[in-house]
Amino acid sequence: MQDIYFRRHFVQHLPQGLTPEGLIPLLAAPLIADGMVVEAFAQHVIAREATFPTGLAVEPIGVAIPHTDHKYVHRNAISVGILSEPVMFEDMGGEPEPVPVRVIFMLALGESNKQLNVLGWIMDLIQDADFMQQLLTMEDEEIYQSILARMAERGEL
Structure with missing residues (x-):
């Protein structure tokens, strides 16, 4: 994860x-x-997002992974948003029901190979139900440190 920027102020509890x-x-x-x-x-x-939605109905917490084309990115980065109440995102898989999302991972990735590696890492992360549940109760600094530790564990993305 050396060339992916993840800074403390990239983590936010978002308004309802x-x-x-x-x-x-x-x-x-x-x-x-x-x-x-x-x-x-x-x-x-x-x-x-309007054309290719990114809502994922994972248990126990819905997640969205909004991103766009690499040409709009100068440096690889991830920002994270936590919601106290769900916001409905359209389902990535095309399901008719929208996904109630509480955690958003916004990706800014300038290299297509990075996108696959980072998406794989996020998929591993969101399948850890205990970790995802803990994110909802943590303060921004705790979220930042926890995700940073998970990035370090994974190594190169």
Whole structure:
């Protein structure tokens, strides 16, 4: 994970009452501010989400993994959003029912091979039901440290 930026301020508890289109710019803002992505990154993620949704109905907590094309990325990065109440994302697999999402992993990946490696790592992470449940009760600093430790355990992505 040496070349994937994950900083403390890339972790946020997100406000209630927003749609995915309202949440994505909040998750993109620190990536934009730190120069990880282009200014229009959020708009491109929203557009991609409309065509290729990223909601995953995993138990016990729904997850979304919004991202966009590598050409909008300057440096590989991940931002994480935690929701106190679920927000409905369309299902990645095309199921008609939307997915109630409480954890969002926004990916900014400039290399396609990185995307597969990082998606594999996230899939492993979200299948750890205990860890995912703990994320919902942690403060932002704890979330950051826990995910950072998981990245270190995995090594190169």
